[in-house]
Amino acid sequence: MNDVPANVLEIKGLDVVYSTNRGDVQAVRGINLDVRRGEILGIAGESGSGKSTLAVALLRLLKAPGKVTGGSVIFNPAGRSPVDLLKVHGEELRVLRWSALSYLPQGSMSSLNPVMRVHDQFKDVIVEHAPDRKEAVGDMIPRLLTQVGLEPRVARMYPHELSGGMKQRVLMAIAVALEPDLVIADEPTTAMDVTIQRVILQSLADLRTDFGVTLMVISHDMGVHAQLVDRVAVMYEGQLVEVGDVRQVFKDPQDPYTRQLIESIPQVGRRAS
Amino acid sequence: MTADAPPAVAVDKSQDSAPISGVRAWLSRHPLAAYALRRFGLYLIELWGALTIAFFFFRLMPGDPIQTLIQTLQQNYIYNAQASAEIIARYKHEFGLDGNLLTQYVVYMQKLVLHGDLGPSLINYPTPAQTVILRALPWTIGLLGIASVLSWVLGVVIGAIAGWRRGKLGSSIATNLSIALSHVPYFFVALILVYIFAYSMGVLPARSAYDSNINPGISLAFIGSVLKYGLLPGLSIVIIGTFSWILSTRMLMVPILGEDYLVYAEAKGLKSWRILTRYALRNCYLPQITAFGISLGFIFNGNVLVEQLFNYPGLGTTLVTAIQQLDFNTILGVTDMAIFSVLTAVLLLDLLLPLLDPRVKYWK
Numbered sequence: 001m002n003d004v005p006a007n008v009l010e011i012k013g014l015d016v017v018y019s020t021n022r023g024d025v026q027a028v029r030g031i032n033l034d035v036r037r038g039e040i041l042g043i044a045g046e047s048g049s050g051k052s053t054l055a056v057a058l059l060r061l062l063k064a065p066g067k068v069t070g071g072s073v074i075f076n077p078a079g080r081s082p083v084d085l086l087k088v089h090g091e092e093l094r095v096l097r098w099s100a101l102s103y104l105p106q107g108s109m110s111s112l113n114p115v116m117r118v119h120d121q122f123k124d125v126i127v128e129h130a131p132d133r134k135e136a137v138g139d140m141i142p143r144l145l146t147q148v149g150l151e152p153r154v155a156r157m158y159p160h161e162l163s164g165g166m167k168q169r170v171l172m173a174i175a176v177a178l179e180p181d182l183v184i185a186d187e188p189t190t191a192m193d194v195t196i197q198r199v200i201l202q203s204l205a206d207l208r209t210d211f212g213v214t215l216m217v218i219s220h221d222m223g224v225h226a227q228l229v230d231r232v233a234v235m236y237e238g239q240l241v242e243v244g245d246v247r248q249v250f251k252d253p254q255d256p257y258t259r260q261l262i263e264s265i266p267q268v269g270r271r272a273s
Numbered sequence: 274m275t276a277d278a279p280p281a282v283a284v285d286k287s288q289d290s291a292p293i294s295g296v297r298a299w300l301s302r303h304p305l306a307a308y309a310l311r312r313f314g315l316y317l318i319e320l321w322g323a324l325t326i327a328f329f330f331f332r333l334m335p336g337d338p339i340q341t342l343i344q345t346l347q348q349n350y351i352y353n354a355q356a357s358a359e360i361i362a363r364y365k366h367e368f369g370l371d372g373n374l375l376t377q378y379v380v381y382m383q384k385l386v387l388h389g390d391l392g393p394s395l396i397n398y399p400t401p402a403q404t405v406i407l408r409a410l411p412w413t414i415g416l417l418g419i420a421s422v423l424s425w426v427l428g429v430v431i432g433a434i435a436g437w438r439r440g441k442l443g444s445s446i447a448t449n450l451s452i453a454l455s456h457v458p459y460f461f462v463a464l465i466l467v468y469i470f471a472y473s474m475g476v477l478p479a480r481s482a483y484d485s486n487i488n489p490g491i492s493l494a495f496i497g498s499v500l501k502y503g504l505l506p507g508l509s510i511v512i513i514g515t516f517s518w519i520l521s522t523r524m525l526m527v528p529i530l531g532e533d534y535l536v537y538a539e540a541k542g543l544k545s546w547r548i549l550t551r552y553a554l555r556n557c558y559l560p561q562i563t564a565f566g567i568s569l570g571f572i573f574n575g576n577v578l579v580e581q582l583f584n585y586p587g588l589g590t591t592l593v594t595a596i597q598q599l600d601f602n603t604i605l606g607v608t609d610m611a612i613f614s615v616l617t618a619v620l621l622l623d624l625l626l627p628l629l630d631p632r633v634k635y636w637k
Binding site for chain 1: 533538540542
């Protein structure tokens with residue numbers, strides 16, 4: 001336990017294709033990427049660059065016609081033996097979920113069950129993976145909600161009574177409820193207005209400080225990466241074109257595509273032409 | 274369906290007009306009670322409207338029921354003389370056919386609302402129509418009620434599993450069988466069942482509702498006999514009913530499987546049984562509850578063809594006999610019964626749904 005591997009995740013040569021009746025479309029091509037423990041890693045890229053496919057493949061939520069055709073993803077959860085995420089199945093995978101590998105979906109999407117109270121959507125995942133904490137659930141939920149800036153009474157509400165920003169915070173609180181090793185966040189601020197985005201980004205940064213989780217943040221928005229992440233990986237047409245310290249990448253992008261992405265951030269005083 | 278109903282009791286708007294009376298204040302503090310009251314008021318209006326339409330509609334029917342009655346009486350009791358004008362007048366009064374249409378309507382509604390009296394039945398004169406209907410009702414409720422509940426439960430459970438495991442062999446079989454069989458008429462299945470079990474094998478009775486050698490009453494022999502005689506008609510309804518519920522439940526289930534909250538539940542690493550029951554089924558059974566309530570209302574019409582085929586003494590058989598004999602009081606009574614049951618079922622659903630689905634809120 002003392003020598004916890006420095007990398008939470010080691011992705012090697014990952015290939016993902018979507019089968020169509022006109023042949024396979026390669027969405028992720030030979031990605032090699034390490035996620036370091038405790039960091040916030042950003043995945044940037046335009047729509048269709050394969051960043052969301054990468055996320056669902058890592059989470060093992062890829063559905064047909066998507067298919068992983070090659071590579072390995074070594075996951076090193078603290079206190080457990082390393083596993084290849086692409087090779088675990090059934091019960092072994094189910095046990096790994098949430099307690100070690102959790103997921104933060106886009107809040108504007110309907111990821112919360114519309115007919116269950118927020119409280120019950122916390123409770124089922126806690127009871128499933130940490131039955132010993134069943135008694136503590138009543139204290140845990142208000143604490144988690146407070147930590148993401150929500151009032152404890154939100155626990156009694158149904159998803160349709162929450163705003164998009166509140167839903168996103170609830171999802172954040174559920175994501176870290178079991179202190180997982182890695183949280184994969186897919187477009188956590190998309191479809192939110194700018195002021196809420198700012199607050200959500202701050203809360204995400206706080207999650208690392210408060211819970212010591214490693215975060216992988218998928219976003220098409222370079223502004224999100226600039227404000228939040230430590231390192232950024234840029235994807236284009238399924239390939240990684242650049243990985244590096246976020247300041248370094250912004251100051252001196254090595255790849256022409258990265259430069260275009262950075263230049264695409266709207267700035268006050270500069271008109272789009 | 275009633276969300277846009279005009280509020281019979283204005284609750285919120287009256288706040289600014291200084292003193293609000295006790296009832297209004299109470300209602301504004303109990304929105305659920307206010308909603309229930311308003312919904313019940315609407316129910317009464319619907320009921321009155323539908324009964325009125327039914328009454329006038331049946332008065333448009335051609336044919337003279339009194340002449341029919343007199344003919345029947347003549348056949349039965351060998352009346353020689355022509356019915357005198359006096360006798361006709363008396364019957365007309367008894368059947369509520371004297372006076373103009375409006376008077377008839379007022380008398381009919383008065384009797385119906387105040388005494389639950391539908392007027393005498395023609396076929397069973399002088400037995401009142403309500404007695405005829407109430408005699409048939411338990412058989413229909415027993416047969417069709419149990420069959421409907423059974424096919425709903427079976428259909429929703431099998432349909433949900435078929436949707437959940439779509440693409441698997443068992444699911445494909447269930448789905449394709451349902452597509453093939455769900456629109457086969459009940460009586461067709463009934464005929465096949467009769468052929469196999471009653472005609473060829475001779476193990477089950479195909480006519481009547483119980484063994485006429487057993488005295489009706491609360492005895493084991495009688496109940497056993499009722500169950501045995503009800504098996505074939507019940508089965509024919511359950512088989513087809515189940516298939517159509519399977520099909521509709523599966524159709525509701527499949528799009529839910531693509532919802533974000535199901536992907537999320539999977540990512541949470543919940544057991545698949547829990548995902549099926551707490552996430553998928555809980556979101557797909559609500560429309561089926563509505564559909565079930567409405568179908569329950571309709572069983573009070575009796576399933577005419579099945580009852581006829583099995584000579585089952587339910588409402589369907591009563592209705593057919595009544596139509597053949599131009600027994601307008603009974604026909605109208607059965608129609609009133611159907612109106613009453615459909616509207617009551619819908620009312621109960623409207624009151625029940627907000628308790629089952631947190632998103633449904635008719636009151637604010």
